[in-house]
Structure formats: C-alpha cells, structure tokens
Amino acid sequence: MLRIEGLTAEIDGKAILRGIDLEVPSGELHAIMGPNGSGKSTLSYVLSGREGYEITGGSVTFNGVDLLAMEPEERAAAGVFLAFQYPVELPGVGNANFLRTALNAQRRHRGENEVDAMQFLKLARARMKELSMPEDMLKRGVNVGFSGGEKKRNEVLQMALLSPKLAILDETDSGLDIDALKIVSEGVNALRSPAFSALIITHYQRLLDYIVPDRVHVLMAGRIVKSGGPELALALEASGYASVAA
Amino acid sequence: MNAIVNNNAAGLLGRADALATPAWAAETRAAGIAALRAHGLPTRRAEAFRYTDLAQVAQASFGENSPMGARGLGMPSLPLTRGAARLVFVDGVLRGDLSSLPPRPLSDAQALLGGLTSLPTQPIAAMNAALFEDGLFLDVPEGEDAGLVELVCVVTGARGAIGFHPRHVLRLGRRAKLTLLDTSDGAAGLAYLHNPVFEISLDEGAELAHVRIQREGRAAFHLSSVHCAIAAGATYDNFTLNAGGRLARNEIHAALNGPKAMCHMNGAQLVGDGQHADTTTVLHHAAPDCGSRQTYKTVLTGKSRGVFQGKILVSKPAQRTDGYQMNQALLLSEEAEMDSKPQLEIYADDVKCSHGATVGALDPAQLFYLRSRGIPQQAARSMLVEAFLTEATEGVGDEACRAALSEAVTAWWAQERA
Ligand SMILES: Nc1ncnc2c1ncn2[C@@H]1O[C@H](COP(=O)(O)OP(=O)(O)OP(=O)(O)O)[C@@H](O)[C@H]1O
Ligand SMILES: [Mg+2]
Secondary structure (H helix, E strand, C coil): CEEEEEEEEEECCEEEEEEEEEEECCCCEEEEECCCCCCHHHHHHHHHCCCCCEEEEEEEEECCEEHHHCCHHHHHHHCEEEECCCCCCEEEEEHHHHHHHHHHHHHHHCCCCCCCHHHHHHHHHHHHHHCCCCHHHHCCEECCCCCHHHHHHHHHHHHHHHCCCEEEEECCCCCCCHHHHHHHHHHHHHHCCCCCEEEEECCCHHHHHHCCCCEEEEEECCEEEEEECCHHHHHHHHHCCHHHHC | CCCCCCCCCHHHHHHHHHCCCCHHHHHHHHHHHHHHHHHCCCCCCCHHHCCCCCHHHHHCCCCECCCCCCCCCCCCCCCCCCCCEEEEEECCEECCCCCCCCCCCHHHHHHHCCCCCCHHHCHHHHHHHHHCCCCCEEEECCCCEEEEEEEEEEECCCCCECEECCEEEEEECCCCEEEEEEEEEECCCCCCEECCEEEEEECCCCEEEEEEEEECCCCCEEEEEEEEEECCCCEEEEEEEECCCCEEEEEEEEEECCCCCEEEEEEEEEECCCCEEEEEEEEEECCCCCEEEEEEEEEECCCCEEEEEEEEEECCCCCCEEEEEEEEEEECCCCCEEEEEEEEEECCCCEEEEEEEEEECCCHHHHHHHHCCCCCHHHHHHHHHHHHHHHHHCCCCCHHHHHHHHHHHHHHHHHHHC
16 A cells, blocks of 8 residues: 655755655554654655655655655545644634535545535534534634644544545544543544555554554654564553664 | 916816816815815825825826727626615616616715815815716615615726716615615726715614625726714624726725714725735724724735725724724735735723734645645635635625625636636
8 A cells, every 4th residue: 555665855954754664555554653853744744745845765655656746635535644743723714614625626536426515414424423523613613723632533533534545643642532532543443444554653552552553663763763563562662762772 | 277287187187177067066076176186196105195106097098988908898797686776887877777776866965975075185085076977875764774775887898998986975864774785897908997985974873784896897997985974873884895906995984973883894805916906994983982893804916916004093082992903915926015004093091902914825734734635726725715805704794795795706716716
C-alpha cells in the first residue's frame, strides 16, 4: 500500500526528514513513536501534500503510484487521510457543508454519484452517534469553539465519512479522555480491512492497547531508528528513547 | 456668470445649465451648481478623497451617444421577487410600464429635498443636486408595513454613456416599516455614470432595511451617497454589496438623533482587476442610548484597490453610546491594495466604542485543511472567500434580499475565477 524509500525533506534549508524507509502493507496498522521534534508531523504533512517542504530525495509510492507528484486533493481522492495533530478552525464554514463538500468532491473525483443533503445527513448522523458526538456540531463552524477533544473527534468523524485507504493519525489520542479514547479506537478498528492501512503517530502506549498495531517504528531525528512488534512500545514506555538511541 | 478657470466640473456644470428646472427643484439645483462652481470635484488633496480620485469622473463626458465598444445590456430578467412592489429606471428614465408601484412625483417631496445634505463638503451629493431630474419618492404612513419595495436601475446602453443622477427620497412615519432592495446594473464596457442620492428620514420607532446591490458594468462610475436621519427608537439597517464599476464610492451619512435609535451599516466590496471601490461612512451619535454596528468586508483580486473610511462622531449628549466598527480585507493578489481609515471622535464620557481593521491573504493552513479533505484548490478558495463574507451578509434578515445577495456574490466570484 505505502512504500517510503530514502525520503529526505527540509524546511527553509533545515533538514527534518533525513532518510526514511518505511513500508506499510495493505491491511496493516503501523505505529510511529518518537520524541518531540523528531519529524513525525513533518512526515504526515509531506505524505498529505502540504506546501512548504522541500523534498530533497527519496520516493513515496501509494498503491504503486508516485504520491509526491499529486496535489493534496488528489491524494485525498486516492484514499489518503490525515487526522491533524492540530485541527484547523474554519470560521464561517459550516461543519455539515464542509463534510458534504469533501465527501462529494472525493466521490466526483472517483466518478461516483454525489450524495444529496438528505442522504448526507443520514450518513453523518449515524457516524456521529457511533462517536457520541452531539448533532449540533454539524451546524457549527468547522472546529470553531470546539474543545481539544471535540476537534479530535471531528477528525475521526471525517475519517469515518470519507473511509480512506490510508489513514495517518497524528496524535489523535492526545487530549482525549478515557471514554473518548475508546470510542475513537473503535472508530479506527471499525475501518480495519484487508484494504485499509494506517499510520498511527502517538506518544502513548495506552492507545496501542486499544488499537493493536502490526508494527511499531521509532522515529528519531528524522530517521526510523528501530522497528518491532507491539512489544517495542511497551519497552519504550519502560525505558524511554535513550535506550533505543544507544 | 464668470467662467471659472480650472474648474474640473465644467463638463457637469455645462450639463446642469442646459437642464430645464421646474420650480420645486430650483433651490436644490442652484445649491448643487453653486457647490460645484465653488469647489469643483475633489482631487486627492482633499482629505475625504485621499484614496479616491474623482478626476477620472471630471474628465469623462456623459450624456453622449457614443457607446464605443460597449456591449449593450438586454433588459435583465426583472421578476426578482414575486409580488414585490417595484420601480424601474431604464437608461435614466422611469418606466411606468415596467413598474408596479404607482410612483409619487418627486415634486411631492419638495419639502424634504436637500434637508439632510451638506453640499459644500459632499461633492457626490452636490453633483446629484446639480443634475438630478427624477427619483423614487416613498412616504410610508405611521404604523404601516410597506413590505418589500424594489428599486431597479438599469443602464442598457441604448442612450449611450449617460450620466444618471436620481434623487430618491424616503420618509417612514412613526413605527412604519419598509424593506428597500435597490439594485444597479449596467452594460459592460460603457463608461456611464450612476450617481444616486438617498435622503431618508425615519420617524420614531420606524424600521428601514435598505439592501443595495451595485453591479454596474465594469467601465462605469458609481458614486452614491445615502443621507439618513434616525429618530428615537428607529432603526436604519443598510447592507451594501459593491461589485461593479470601474470606480465606485458609496457614502453613508447617518445621524442617530433620538434616544435608543439604532444604525447597522454592513457591506461587502468585491473588487476585481482594474476596479476601485470605496466605502465611506460617517455616523453621528447625537442622542443618548443609541447603538451602531458596522461590519465591512472587502475581497480584492487582480490589480485593484479597496478603500474603507469610517468616521464615528459621538457628541456630548450621546451618553451610553454603544458603537462597533469592523473592517476586514482579504487580498487575493499581490497587486491588490487596501486602505483603511477608521476615525473616532468622541465628546461624551460614558461611551462604549470599539473598532478594528484587518488586512490579510487566505490562510494557507485553512486552504490545506480543505484540500487535504479532497476539496480542489479553487473550490477551497471559494469556500474560504464565502466564509469571509458570511459574517457581513448573515445579518440581512429579508430572505429575498439574502438570496439576491448570494446570487450576486456567486456571479462575481464565477467571473473572477474565469
Ligand atoms: N515551519 C517550520 N519552520 C522551521 N522549522 C520547523 C517548521 N515546522 C517544523 N519545524 C521543525 O521541524 C522539526 C520536526 O517537527 P515536527 O512537527 O515534525 O515534530 P514532531 O515529531 O511531530 O513533534 P511533536 O511530537 O512535538 O508533535 C522540529 O524541530 C520543528 O521545530
Ligand atoms: Mg507532531
């Protein structure tokens, strides 16, 4: 599904990603852990096509096509979804309008029928119920005045509605209470299928109790320095990153 | 009378001299001519016109049948709102056959003419006074709800690049209500001038919602001036969408003259390549316990210029004034320019008055967020521009007006994107 080879990227001449090799096969969930500032969010932005990063080397293919050559919206339509570490507020853009526009843009891009307002409402309500989100969040401006946890849930709602092939969750667990953590994890687990993969960026082993990853990678100073099974996360929790770096 | 050397309004004055003036209009006309003679049209040396040069208007000549390169405008599809009373001007002429409102002659408004303007310092109103011939007169009796009235002004080009200077007079009696939807349209490529002046008096408790949609042809001049006196407990609610014209200036002069009066002035300026749009508001809080709200949004593309000047004057008796003014501009191109001049002059001591101004580009983080969800770049930009304008447009209460506004915004944006 996703193959990253020798990826290097810089911001304003400063090297942030310094040779990333990573492969996520179809159907697998991989966790990425690593200290603050190691480049986790940078990797997720580079994969989803944000401007401002100079790709200086390497390649990324997604189901065999060159991901880096695509516009952000093309990547989304191809099935890449990023749950932002810091979801963006859009005052004046209604959440329902935003979600439906996004869903229909992707459907149109794939040559599928658009969903009308009624169909959409039905879909959205069902997903929101699963995520225990109050319905009035559809009427509000996108993320405007949402609490930290509500913003994260809104990211997961978008993921559930857009049903991506590759989800990149950038610290979606940060700021969630224990109940929300369970609900969000269920949301991710519900998407598990042979055609779905995920990159789960987290600082906390706790999340991985709910979403059990196939692999765990440690990113430090722009490189994957260690990979292993779920037990690696436990080891990190016990002894910190210093033990890995050594 | 001596010819005045260097008076840049000579062309306009020549036209004024040639007009036949009935007795009821004589005083106003004479005052307008006197003001133009004395001051001409302002150059940018005049403080109130620092950002907007009327020299182009002084140099142009109107009233000639020379629609060179003009694309004639067919009659627009008029049934904007079913059942609404309507007054229609086509190429400067009141068209009874297209109107559904029995027009009262402007001569009936003689006692109200010129009462709210101050011509020596208001050249746009002076130009109108010197050249006006006709206009809408609406007198809504005490307690009556006159519903929605549409004032439609269309310049098709059939009579060439005309100078059109209508004088509209509105009076609302005590607790009377009216919604006025006032639209200006015109042929593309035709350098005509539309110079409407509104004189509005609102008696105690009256409510006027005044929605203006200015989408003149791109070569036209639109110079408008609204003068409004608001009595105790009355509300004037103005929304101006400015989208057309090569050079547009919309002035609003409003005075809150009695306690607990209210004034809303909101608007959006959509300014495309080659356009210049200026909103100038002068708000006088003259009585206690009044409120005012102003929210103006300007979107600029291409090589264009936007201006907002907003003065709030709070006189000594106007205690417990609650005033708010916000003016924001969105620059969608590097060649666009915005000038803002808020001005507060406060002589009362118990006053809440705030103002703010922002100028910025689209937020790349917001744009990326939308695109990362699969929304194409252009659509994402549209959504953000629309969101930017929403804060100003959402206050428009009348549904028909809101629909007309959103249609005008969509049309402008579609043209800009093309
Ligand atoms: N716009 C920028 N300009 C300069 N440096 C930047 C910019 N954005 C990120 N960086 C730097 O890149 C490095 C990696 O940042 P990144 O956000 O990817 O870290 P992270 O691993 O996600 O950290 P965290 O766990 O705190 O979220 C940091 O040193 C950061 O300061
Ligand atoms: Mg991060």
